[in-house]
Amino acid sequence: MEVVRTVGRQSLKVTLPDGSQREAPSGATTADIAAAIGPGLARSAIAGRVSFAGHTQVYDLDRPLPGDCALKILTASDDDPDSLMVLRHSAAHVMAEAVCRLFPETKLVYGPPLEDGFYYDIDLGRSVSADDIPRIEAEMARVVQENRPFCRYEMPRVPAMEKLRDEGNRYKVDNAERAEGDTLSFYVTGENRGKDFEDLCRGPHIPRTGLIKAFKVRQVSRSHYRGDVNDQPLQRLYGTAFFKQASLAAYLEQLEQAKKRDHRVIGKELGLFAISEAVGSGLILWLPRGAVVRTQLQQYLTEEMLKLGYDLVYTPHVGQLGLYRTSGHYPYYEDSQYPAMFETERGKAIQGVLQLALRVKDRAGAERDQGLAAVRGMLRAVEGTWGTLEGLRGDAALEQVIERLYAALTDEPGYLLRPMNCPHHIQIYAARQRSYRDLPVRLAEYGTVYRFEQSGEISGMTRVRGFTQDDAHLFCTTDQLAAELATTVKLTRSVLETLGLHDYRVRLGLRDESSNKYVGSPENWKKAEAAIRQAAIESGMQYTEEPGEAAFYGPKIDFLVKDCIGRNWQLGTVQADYNLPERFDLTYIGSDNAPHRPVMVHRAPFGSMERFVGILIEHFAGAFPLWLSPVQVAVATVSEKSDEYASSVYQTVKAAGLRAELDTSSEKIGPKKHRLRNAKINYILVVGEQETAGRSVNVNDRDGRSVGNMTLDAFISACRTEVESKGRTRVGGA
């Protein structure tokens, strides 16, 4: 083995992942270290992950190491997420070059790697269509074929900014302005600076384009600069890349497979739920089979809650507007609620003007002028009937008109389809005087709420306009808060565990201090955040803190899972709330005989029944464990000769409390089993002349496994064990 000689006075010490150390001359690169270790590693090395002075950063292969550091040499491997990040970042540059070659007027915006690929946002006058994708890929293939090196160069900030301004791309100027440091770095895809494609970029990149052995441009969609809908619309080109063709093929295959788990497809096939245009979009109709799954889940959770001292309550789906004015839901979140139902003619009329005014607000030009004139006309009619609205002049700007219209509705009576259950539960708490001896009061309800989600957001069961939360509100003293939060977090985790949902992420949603969407005092928020953070830490879970993700009344711990196409969904949630008790002036009488303010915990382990079942359908690909399964057992006859025995088997199974189906159709047993397996029925009892004679059943599962013959009693008892153990024990073992 070659020994790296220390040249000059200075050298650096590199610690490798196995703990061994190497000395290298100052200025040595990852490539140098790799070469010193061995030629194989030198060939496959693409970058280095460097830990230095408490920071970890990926370095280009030929970038000098910063000093004594820990180094992991990244190789061209599709198994290493760090390597893939580097590759995909480079692939984004290659795609950008391809797009610029095809459409020279393209302005590049921003092109980061993603967990499973990359994208590049571009500003381009014409729209890139699906037909353009093959052309882009062909151009990319050319760049890859040319196997050009990625060459980094740096410039001091001032001349670099000047250079970017000269190029006339405002996005790059913006990006550079937000970049840290005194120098800006650029990457040229090739050796000819000034001639080859280059991009402002922090790096790192793979050494050569030829390493991108497999790539695919997946789709084009629309985005906005900095995510601001009022800013420049951009086109976002999504792609992915791998070091090996086989990995790409496997990835695409996996995507195909994942699509087959889609709850919208399986839900239809298995008759679990339906959405009817006649009812409305985002409104779920639970079909009998889906209802079974939901009922079982609710039964399970209800039992757990009763063990934990919850009380069950029922409350209506609508409430007086005043209730939501107090809670803060109305009118601040009016956009995402079904419109309020005003009772008086005046209220309805003003609401009509207001709705038009709100529509006009988003328009521009002649449309806006026209709309504003219409609003003024309606206003005159309203004022003619009910008198001048307070503080409203005839020439008021639209924004002021809207403000005065809201003000004019302040005391108008009416109802709101509830967007949350908490105000109702709060009224139950407030229905009588509470003593400290009563606390915690834990009120639970499978409460249906309605939110008018934007039309483009609605999706299957995961994002809907009417949904049922497995909601509960715990009212407790400040001293009890920590324990209540801890128990609740534990309950939520145990629910996910029971269902085998292990792959979730935990988010601590905090208030964004610069936003005005939160109610309550900073002190309340401080206390609530401290409590919720404490609960997260004590649970021992990994979590990330995310400002801006809190509820409007308090911080929360959310449990997020991914659906079959990789979208994140919030399921369970645990929230600490000092604010609503204050807004509703809730009290309890303490041991000191004085009134005190309780604290609230809002929590929903499933989140919503709709979303949870949607995710579960995908998790199990429709093949529910026995305890949840809509149809647990099918009795199928070999021929008509066994109809009578099959019927008695079916009756016995039903009487034993199992959900069963009887198939005496005149098909052969092969096709029957095929159909029943596709219906994801857990166990198929084949009954023929042999079984009739032996008073047994022939047990088969839906995966094609034959358990063999057993007595009906043995089968039923095995099913009971399987149901009770929530699937930990299976009929026929295994």
Add this chain to the structure above:
RNA sequence: GCCACCGUAGCUCAGUUGGCAGAGCAGCGGUUUUGUAAACCGCAGGUCGUCGGUUCGAAUCCGACCGGUGGCUCCA
């Protein structure tokens, strides 16, 4: 809400240049009486999302609306 694409039988889909609306599965009726991953024959099923326009003629071209899909934004 914004952008792109899509909408044909209960489901999955075909339908050429604008010229008689089709298949498989499911359903119904019959034949077969069946032994473990799709038997056979037949029947029925449609205002081609809706409304308007262009045309001698529209599933097909154009517009609006409704709905869906993907993304953006949003998710109290």
